[in-house]
Amino acid sequence: MTHTSPSLIVEVIARYDEALDIVVFELADPHGRELPAFSAGAHIDVRVKDGVIRQYSLCNHSDERDRYLIGVLRDPASRGGSSAMHDEIQIGDLVQISAPKNHFPLKPAQRIVLLAGGIGITPLLCMAERLAHTDGAFELHYCTRSRERTAFYQRLVEADFAAQVHFHFDDGEPSQHLNLDTLLGQPDADTxxxxxxxxGFIDAVMTTCKANGWPNDQVHTEYFSGAEIDSSQDGSFEVRIASSGESFTVPADKTVHQVLSENGIEVMVSCEQGVCGTCLTRVLEGEPDHRDLYLEDHEHAANDQFTPCCSRSKSKVLVLDL
Structure with missing residues (x-):
């Protein structure tokens, strides 16, 4: 069974349409208590319904303790998370969430460039407000398909840092489309x-940065969905549990997590797409076939941990530290 460890009960005290297909939910403690502190870039796990846990970035000011704001895009390919949030979660409902987590923290730099694609604005909005609050030098480039799909537009144009915000609409004039080569053409050690x-948006930015020589440790990403993987050549392999010696076959049409769960071995999972890192498991022997977007390249190369929700094995056997 898919599960995680949400530890807070919050009430939906407001919900409103922020842009086409984007709803904002305002969450607060039902008894008026302060919520756990969070930092810019943080997210929470939301138990949308039984067996469905999703991650949503917090997009209110990180100094606020009386509420959490999350923005949810209705995904046409929803696996049950975003559609349930839009259609089922209403004002007055109690929702189970985790304490905030941050895999996408702001790090010190003389200058910050924030690049948002669509609903990716949510953690970057919080970062922009934090940087403005601390007088940090930054610019925010926000790319959307159209003005009507641009969440938080009014909040951004009315912000005291509005001059540092640049909107790029796909249906706008070509002159205002984002030119990544111009923006990221020259690496800067202080940025x-x-x-x-x-x-696709993140890949375009990463490809441009790599081509222009930006060091990996100066470019930070957060994915909202997993990589598209060609699974047509997948075969079966074995996973062995180090503590017990038990061995299980993982067929081509099942994940490691599914097979372990069927055999009574629970690994905590959340996104099931390799983007959140919740299920990260140590590998003692064998070579994983990494399919996540959570670990960095050097962590993949070490082959000592993997994400059983989506990753597989290149070797015939993987020995797991379970």
Whole structure:
């Protein structure tokens, strides 16, 4: 069974349409108590319904303790998370969430470039407000398909840092489309780049940065969905549990997590797409076939941990530290 460890009960005290297909939920403690503190870039796990846990970035000011704001895009390919949030979660409902977690924290730099694609604005909005609050030098580039799909537009144009915000609409004039080569053409040792949005948008930024020689440790990403994987050549392999010696076959049409769960071995999972890192498991022997977007390249190369929700094995056997 898919599960995680949400530890807080919050009430939906407001919900409203923020843009086409995007709803904002305002969450607060039902008894008026302060919520756990969070930092810019943080997210919470939301138990949308039984067996469905999703991650949503917090997009209110990180100094606020009386509420959490999350923005949820209705995904046409929803696996049950975003559609349930839009259709079933209403004002007055109690929702189970985790304490905030941050895999996408702001790090010190003389200059920050924030690049948002669509709903990827949510963690970057919080970062922009934090940087403005601390007088950090930054610019925010926000790319969307159209003005009507641009969440938080009014909040951004009315912000005291509005001059540092640049909107790029796909249906706008070509002159205002984002030119990544112009923006990221020259690496700068004093600049960090933060990018969040659909995989195609992030890939375009990462490809540009790599081509222009940006060091990996100056470019920070957060994915909202997993990589598209060609599974047509997948075969079966064995996973062995180090503590017991038990061995299980993982067929081509099942994940490691599914097979372990069927055999009574629970690994905590959440996103099931390799983007959140919840299920990260140590590998003692064998070579994983990494399919996540959570671990960095050097962590993949070490082959000492993997994400059983989506990753597989290149070797015939994987020995897991379970």
């Amino acid at each position: 960090r780049v933060y990018v969040c949005g659909p995989k």
